Amino acid sequence: MKAIVCDRWGGPEVLRLAELPSPQAGPDEIVVAPRAWGVNFADLVLIGGTYHARPPFPFAPGMEVAGEVIRVGSGGASAFRIGDRVAAYAEWGGFAQEVVVKAGAAMKLPEEMSDTEGAVFPTTFGTAYIALVYRAGLRAGETLLVTGAGGGVGLAAVQIGRKLGATVIAAAGSSEKLALAKANGAEYLIDYNEENLSDRVKDMTGGRGVDVVFDPVGADAFDACLRCVAFEGRVVIIGFAGGRIPSASAGRILIKSCSVMGSSWTFSLLNRPERIAETLDMLTRWYRDGAVRPHVSAVMLFEQAGEALSLVANRSVKGKIVLTEQD
Numbered sequence: 638m639k640a641i642v643c644d645r646w647g648g649p650e651v652l653r654l655a656e657l658p659s660p661q662a663g664p665d666e667i668v669v670a671p672r673a674w675g676v677n678f679a680d681l682v683l684i685g686g687t688y689h690a691r692p693p694f695p696f697a698p699g700m701e702v703a704g705e706v707i708r709v710g711s712g713g714a715s716a717f718r719i720g721d722r723v724a725a726y727a728e729w730g731g732f733a734q735e736v737v738v739k740a741g742a743a744m745k746l747p748e749e750m751s752d753t754e755g756a757v758f759p760t761t762f763g764t765a766y767i768a769l770v771y772r773a774g775l776r777a778g779e780t781l782l783v784t785g786a787g788g789g790v791g792l793a794a795v796q797i798g799r800k801l802g803a804t805v806i807a808a809a810g811s812s813e814k815l816a817l818a819k820a821n822g823a824e825y826l827i828d829y830n831e832e833n834l835s836d837r838v839k840d841m842t843g844g845r846g847v848d849v850v851f852d853p854v855g856a857d858a859f860d861a862c863l864r865c866v867a868f869e870g871r872v873v874i875i876g877f878a879g880g881r882i883p884s885a886s887a888g889r890i891l892i893k894s895c896s897v898m899g900s901s902w903t904f905s906l907l908n909r910p911e912r913i914a915e916t917l918d919m920l921t922r923w924y925r926d927g928a929v930r931p932h933v934s935a936v937m938l939f940e941q942a943g944e945a946l947s948l949v950a951n952r953s954v955k956g957k958i959v960l961t962e963q964d
Contacts, residue, residue, distance in 0.1 A: 640733035641942040644695040646686035649946040657697065660730070660737035662710035667717050667743060669725055669736050673756035674960040675701025676945045677789075678878050683729055684946075692729050699731025699942070703746065703755035707735065714740040722746040724755035728903060732942050732960075741910050744917045747925060757789060757931045757957040758924070759917055760902055764875065765793035766916050768851060768900035769801065771909075773871045777802025779848035782838060782865070784858045785878055786823060787814020789957035792932050794851045795821045800928045803849070806841060808834055808858070810952065817932065817955050829858060838865035846870060856881040863889055863897070872897045878952065932956030938963075 642655040662668045680698040682688045703724040706717050717723065717740060725743035727736050746755045769775045781798040785791040786807035798805040799822030807823035809815050815826040827837045838847055838861075846867035852859050856879025859872075863885060866872050872895060877883075885897050905912055923929045934956040937945050945958045 638734040639939075640697040641699065641939070642695045642697055643684045647684065648681070649684070649943040649950065651684060652698070652943040652946070654940055655695065657695070657733060659735050662708040662714065662737060664711050665713040665740050666710040666737050667706050667714050667723070667725075667740050668708035669702055669704050669723060669738060669743070670707045670734060671702035671704035671731070671736060671756070672961065673703045673752040674699055674732055674939065674942070675757040675760065675789075676942070676949055676958040676960060677701065677760075678876065678949055681946055681950055690728070697730050697732045699729065699733065699736075700727055701725075701756050701760050702727065702731050702736050702738075703752040703758075710740070716740065717743065717745075722752075722755075724759050726760045726902070726906070732939070739906070741913060742906055744921070747921060750924065753933055753936060753959050753961070754931045756959050757933065759920070761789045761931065761957065762793045762797070762920050762929055763913070763916050764790050764900070764902040765797050765851070766920060767902065767905050767912060768873045768875055769794060769797055769849070770916075771905075771912055772898055772900040773849045773851070773873045775801050775803055775849050778804075780804045780806065780842060780867075781849045781851060782806045782808065782847040782862065783818070783823070783851045784808045784829075784834075784854040784862065785852075786818040787811065787955050788853065788878070788952075789931070789954075790853050790875060791851075792818065792821050792956055793929070795823050796929045798822070798851075800923060806838060806847065814955055821932070829861070834858065834861035835864040842867070849873065851875065854879040855883050857883075859883040859885075863893075863895075866893060866895050868893055868895070870895045874899045933959050935959075936961055
């Protein structure tokens with residue numbers, strides 16, 4: 638089968654189109670033939686050799702797929718049938734014509750959801766949902782700050798925050814990304830390349846700060862978030878798209894009596910699988926109600942995975958990029 642392969646650590650330039658053996662479905666697994674592939678910042682971390690796990694060379698990156706089930710394993714995979722349309726998460730191996738995934742990391746696609754939307758729906762929106770609902774416990778009437786609000790997971794957090802009844806403050810690095818965040822439900826906007834993030838949040842909240850921070854950026858944005866979270870507020874760390882992994886000031890956490898916590902889709906799958914089914918069920922209902930929708934800013938060819946990751950690397954993408962095999 639064709640796959641986009643990494644055989645040395647580096648950036649998007651190390652990727653090449655190659656042949657890999659077709660995978661088989663083991664217990665609790667299914668094999669999917671994707672029609673669409675999502676592109677993620679985590680793919681860059683993976684091929685750069687700084688991900689929490691290092692697969693042996695050669696391997697295919699890629700974590701989000703949507704397509705058709707072609708093989709079904711035993712055990713927990715029995716809920717799926719050959720021919721089912723699904724979206725699924727693979728920690729790696731996704732940029733291939735056939736992908737093996739855990740059955741618990743897959744969902745049947747609603748008839749009204751396209752493969753393009755499906756490829757970026759469960760992982761992107763699931764990440765935001767688990768962070769805001771299970772980790773932060775965001776409640777109606779609270780104020781939510783979302784950094785990286787023009788990206789895929791940031792926009793998902795904006796939509797989910799709005800659905801939960803929070804007042805959403807979107808922070809991003811360009812007016813175009815902020816306009817997109819506003820269109821997705823943000824009430825207040827901050828361009829942190831032009832404005833002081835902490836000062837603007839305090840101005841918008843009358844000096845109180847925000848109840849919840851959703852931060853996939855890290856770096857300087859995290860430092861500012863810790864300064865502008867409210868007393869007894871909650872800061873949820875999603876990732877480090879800004880490049881630098883920051884350290885939290887224990888003194889500031891003490892003074893604010895705030896909680897700083899992480900939230901990971903990957904490790905929720907491993908340690909809290911019951912949450913995944915509940916999350917995907919609720920998100921599917923919200924999708925059918927029109928409350929949440931993925932924003933796909935570009936569709937590129939499968940063979941252009943390296944180019945797509947280069948766009949992600951320079952942080953020029955609004956929403957998500959999806960790969961397909963046809964224009």
